[in-house]
Amino acid sequence: MKGLIFDLDGVIVDTARFHFLAWSKTAEELGYELTEEKNEELKGVSRIDSLKKILSWAGTTIEDEQFRKMTAEKNEDYLSYVDKMTTDDILPGVYDLIADLKAKGYPIALGSASKNAPRILKKTGMYEMFDAIVDGNSVSKAKPDPEVFLVAAEAIQVAPENCVVFEDSSAGVTAAKRAGMIAIGIGDQQVLGHADFVFPDLKEMSVNFIENLENKAK
Numbered sequence: 001m002k003g004l005i006f007d008l009d010g011v012i013v014d015t016a017r018f019h020f021l022a023w024s025k026t027a028e029e030l031g032y033e034l035t036e037e038k039n040e041e042l043k044g045v046s047r048i049d050s051l052k053k054i055l056s057w058a059g060t061t062i063e064d065e066q067f068r069k070m071t072a073e074k075n076e077d078y079l080s081y082v083d084k085m086t087t088d089d090i091l092p093g094v095y096d097l098i099a100d101l102k103a104k105g106y107p108i109a110l111g112s113a114s115k116n117a118p119r120i121l122k123k124t125g126m127y128e129m130f131d132a133i134v135d136g137n138s139v140s141k142a143k144p145d146p147e148v149f150l151v152a153a154e155a156i157q158v159a160p161e162n163c164v165v166f167e168d169s170s171a172g173v174t175a176a177k178r179a180g181m182i183a184i185g186i187g188d189q190q191v192l193g194h195a196d197f198v199f200p201d202l203k204e205m206s207v208n209f210i211e212n213l214e215n216k217a218k
């Protein structure tokens with residue numbers, strides 16, 4: 001049986017826009033305007049690596065102390081949005097899909113870069129849905145490194161080649177492919193063309209599709 005690994009931000013919940021709002025504010029302080037297009041390169045990327053990227057785009061450097069301060073402020077700002085979240089913030093189709101897959105007996109894991117994953121899952125009532133939660137607190141190498149997905153596969157005791165990853169970020173799809181897994185991109189084909197399949201959102205995904213996945217992957 002396949003093991004299913006879900007990314008969090010932008011796949012289960014629409015927090016990608018909160019990250020964008022919070023990073024836009026940080027970028028503005030550095031005299032840089034963060035566009036939606038450039039923001040694609042921050043999706044799936046750890047907090048530390050995200051600020052490093054913004055600094056390089058802004059063509060500037062800061063002291064370590066300032067770096068710590070900026071990531072802390074960004075996170076505070078981000079959490080002000082997160083703390084208003086409820087079950088209504090689960091993306092369309094996601095709760096029913098995961099519940100149906102769970103009922104069929106599929107092992108289900110979270111594979112997220114976020115250190116805020118448990119807080120978000122609890123706020124949206126999704127915490128209990130997962131057999132394993134692997135997040136930014138449990139891994140040291142950020143996507144596109146495959147570590148987060150390999151640790152998740154081990155946690156649900158499924159071989160990597162039998163795992164299916166649901167991802168909205170380019171870095172995450174690269175990580176899943178490097179882990180030797182089937183990658184299902186959730187979002188824009190232009191951004192996620194390196195995934196095995198791309199769906200605009202999880203509304204279009206069905207248990208039937210997963211059941212018939214054998215030999216469909218590239």
Ligand code: BG6
Binds near residue numbers: 044046116
């Ligand atoms: C990923 C998001 O899921 O988590 C990134 O796509 C974010 O935008 C990363 O930077 C780390 O999240 P957090 O919540 O620990 O800052």
Ligand code: MG
Binds near residue numbers: 011167169
């Ligand atoms: Mg994501």
